[in-house]
Amino acid sequence: MNAVELVPSVHSSEIVLPTLPPAVVENILRNAFVEDAPYGDITSATLLPASAVATAWLVAREPGIFSGGDVFTAAMTMTDPAARVEQLVADGTAFSAGQRLMSVTGLARGVLTAERIALNLTQRMSAIATQTAEYVKTLEGTNARVTDTRKTTPGLRVLERYAVRCGGGHNHRFSLSDAVLAKDNHLAVLTGGDPAKLTAALQSVRAQLPHTVHFEVEVDRIEQIEPVLAAGVDTIMLDNFSNEELVVGVAMVNGRALVEASGNVNLSTIGAIAATGVDIISVGALTHSVRALDLGLDIAIEA
Known part of the structure; x- marks a missing residue:
């Protein structure tokens, strides 16, 4: 079963997507163009008349959920400020194979210079x-939410x-x-390996933090x-716990902090993890091991 069958559309009035900061997108794209065309696109400049105009469509070769309309637009207008770009499918919306997503x-010359960068990022x-x-x-049907991690592509x-x-x-x-997120290596240094010092050490950290800083x-x-709970933390992460241990952990916390489950999470395990009653499930695989979706740019050259 593919994602389109699973999720007809996740784009609705209930989901508010954050705005991509234009300056950040521009910086990412400028770095990408410096890498891909440091002295211009010699192929397009040699083969194509400067006045040639093209109309192209971003077309899905397989079904999925779209993301990256603003990035596609910014890439195309960076190589041709006068280019007319239209988003045909909203970000967060399901699409089918063969569907046009952008035009x-x-x-x-500008369209073809931007093609690969626009495709790489939207894919x-x-x-x-x-x-x-x-x-x-x-x-x-559960109360758990899926979150990403810092296992992202540097710069992206x-x-x-x-x-x-x-x-x-x-x-x-x-x-x-x-935010403060104290992991096992932090705790080892903080306590010198003495578990009896854990609460006092964390309380000392808590006392240094402004009330606006989240402590996990x-x-x-x-x-x-x-x-850990005795130190007054906001979230406790149960790392690589078995499902049976997660049930025990959730019961011990009993609402005194948010409970996050992490480690060994995939599509076949996440349902059972959520059923233990945790509040958050962090999934590194959302960003660190995806296969680029197959999108293509179909182009027509006008006189």
Whole structure:
């Protein structure tokens, strides 16, 4: 069963997609063009008349959930500011194989110079949105939410995180600067390996934080849960717990903090993990192991 059958559309009035910051998108694209065409597109400049105009369509070769309309538009207008670009399918909406997603009319040189960058990014973003939608569908009927992780492509995090939202998922902290998330290695250094020092050490950290900073702590053993909760954390991450252990952990927390499950999460396991009662399930696979969706640019040259 494909994602379109699972999720006819995740784009609705109930889902508010964040706006991609234009300056960030522009910076990503400028870096991409420096990499792909550092001194221009010699092929297009040599083969195509400067005045040639092309109309092209971004066409789906397989079904999925679309993400990246603004990125496609920005890529095309960066090589031809006068290009006319139209988004035919809204971000977060399901599409079928053969469907036209975007159209562009502009100088042929500009369209072809931007083609690969526009395709690379929309293919990846749509793949992330499509895979996220499958995870979200699996959690229907539970109170758990799917979130991404920091396992993103360096330089593309803002796009990949946006794509997760297009698929109906949620975002974790955006960067190391956004929240405190103490993991096992942090705790080892903080306590010197002495578990008896855990609560006091975390309370000292809590006292240093402004009230606006979220405080999350990862645990990998049930016996760590009570000492961590005693420090007044906001979220406790149960890392690589079995489903039986997750049930016990959720009961121990008993609403005193949000409970996040992490580790060994995939489409075949996430339903059972959600059934344990956790609030959040973080899934690195949303961004770190997707296969680019097959989208193509079909082009017609005008006189």
